[in-house]
Amino acid sequence: MTTKLESAPRPGRGRPRTFDPEAALAIGQRMFHESGYDAVGLSALTTELGITPPSFYAAFGSKAAFFQRVLERYAGTQLALAGILVAGRPPVEALADLLERAARTYARDPERTGCLVLEAARGNAESESAVLAREVAQRRREQVRAFVAKSHPRRADVVTDYVSTTLSGLSGSAREGMTEARLVKVAKAAEAGLSALLE
Template sequence: MITNLKSESKPGRGRPRVFDPEAALAVGQSLFHAAGYEGVGLSALTDALGIKPPSFYMAFGSKAAFFERVLERYARTEIALADILRPGRPPAEALADLLGRAARTYARDPERPGCLVLEAARGHGESESAILARRTAEGRRAQVKAFIAATHPKRAAVVTDFVSTVMSGLSASAREGMSEARLVKVAQAASASLEALLD
């Protein structure tokens, strides 16, 4: 069981332990990334969190709602776009940084390769988890497009499509076992093409 989701009260106070939702989301992120949404049952999830199903439902509402919050956390903490796509930063430089970080992040943990959002978005047709992941992915694409449009409005759509396609390919290749070194070389080759696309 994964611990540290609850902090003990001080001796003698008699107060109950406090559940830590952020720590729970981190555990859920690890589980979903390793096994996929369908591969993580509610019992396995609550066992890992160290809580009972009623407490889980009280805290998060449903497994799907919990997954949505996990996706939000992943987007906020892994390859955080706000840190990369800073206003005033040259687009080619920022996007090359984005692709390089993606290559390294997707291959960082062999037990959780690829991008949680992109791999979930490829999921089963109109499943709830795939719809939620596609919504998150679309939000990130919109951030990329808005960044590019600030300096290259006529190129924003095609460059966004290019970057999104490369990131999707990097994620899929990481899932297939491609090494970090090879993924980084692919990201570097794609970055070299950005200059031409942004002319």
């Protein structure tokens, strides 16, 4: 079913319809998360958005540029780090919270399991979509590292590696069908590792 993004013109005005980029990004996020970047063709994308390819290119430039904006939107709304890695919060508490939230988020929607960013980053090393996803993932790792470095500068690298590896494992396991309950148990168990690394 096509999702219309254009609002009807005002009666008697004849003004051109307006396009809602944010709604388009939300739809694109759903499609890419469900099927992956390569499986979502431009035709399917523009049909779902209810616009023509020329309108799509005028609004976003390219499919890759659109995907980059989708990734940024996802990173800013799903597990937004600014609301978890709060200054002054104990690192073990904050990072354990991040892992548990990730476990729940990655498994909550059976049609969109795993992390959109991390799963896209697993793609072909040379593919544009994987490169874009890795850039977003790297920025998020740097946020974790900066947060840990404020209180444990010498442990920041290893803790960041630990958190990143755990998140990647949770995402991959969610994609493979592991239940939310099982993922949460793994996330909770990972807190012991955080405590050991941050002693």
